[in-house]
Amino acid sequence: MSETNLLKLNINDKNFSKIRDIRKNVFTDELGILESELFDEYDEICDHFIIFDGKHVVGAVRFVIVKPDIKLERMAILKEFRTKNHGKDCISQSREYYQSKNYSKMFLDSIYFVRNFYKKCGFIEEGEIFQRVGIDHIRMSLTL
Numbered sequence: 001m002s003e004t005n006l007l008k009l010n011i012n013d014k015n016f017s018k019i020r021d022i023r024k025n026v027f028t029d030e031l032g033i034l035e036s037e038l039f040d041e042y043d044e045i046c047d048h049f050i051i052f053d054g055k056h057v058v059g060a061v062r063f064v065i066v067k068p069d070i071k072l073e074r075m076a077i078l079k080e081f082r083t084k085n086h087g088k089d090c091i092s093q094s095r096e097y098y099q100s101k102n103y104s105k106m107f108l109d110s111i112y113f114v115r116n117f118y119k120k121c122g123f124i125e126e127g128e129i130f131q132r133v134g135i136d137h138i139r140m141s142l143t144l
Contacts, residue, residue: 023060027074071108106142
C-alpha cells in the first residue's frame with residue numbers, strides 16, 4: 001500500500017512550480033482546459049497542497065475559504081498514480097485538518113464524470129448539473 005502525504009505550500013514557494021506542472025498535465029493536456037483557466041486570483045490566498053507518496057509528487061489540490069465553509073478545488077492526481085488511493089487519502093487528511101480548524105463543511109464543484117470518486121469519499125451531490133470551462137460539473141458537499 002502506498003503512503004500519502006500532504007505538503008502545504010503558498011504561491012511564492014519555490015515548489016509551487018510542481019503544482020503548475022500538475023495542473024497543466026491533468027487539466028490542460030488530459031481534459032483540454034485552457035491554461036489561462038488553471039490559475040486565478042484565489043491562488044494568492046488559498047491553501048495549496050502537494051500530494052506525494054514518499055518518493056514522487058503524485059498530485060496537488062487547493063482549498064479556498066468560503067466562510068463558514070472550505071471549498072476543495074483543482075484536485076489533480078497524475079495519471080500514473082491514480083487508483084492507488086492517493087486522492088481518497090488526501091481528502092481524508094484534509095478533512096481532518098480543516099475539521100481541526102473548526103470548519104464544519106467542505107464542498108466542491110466536481111467534474112461530472114468524476115463525481116463517483118467523490119461519492120466514495122463521502123460527498124453528496126447538491127443541485128443541478130452546470131457548465132464550467134465547457135465541462136459538466138455538479139456541486140457536492142461533505143460534513144466534516
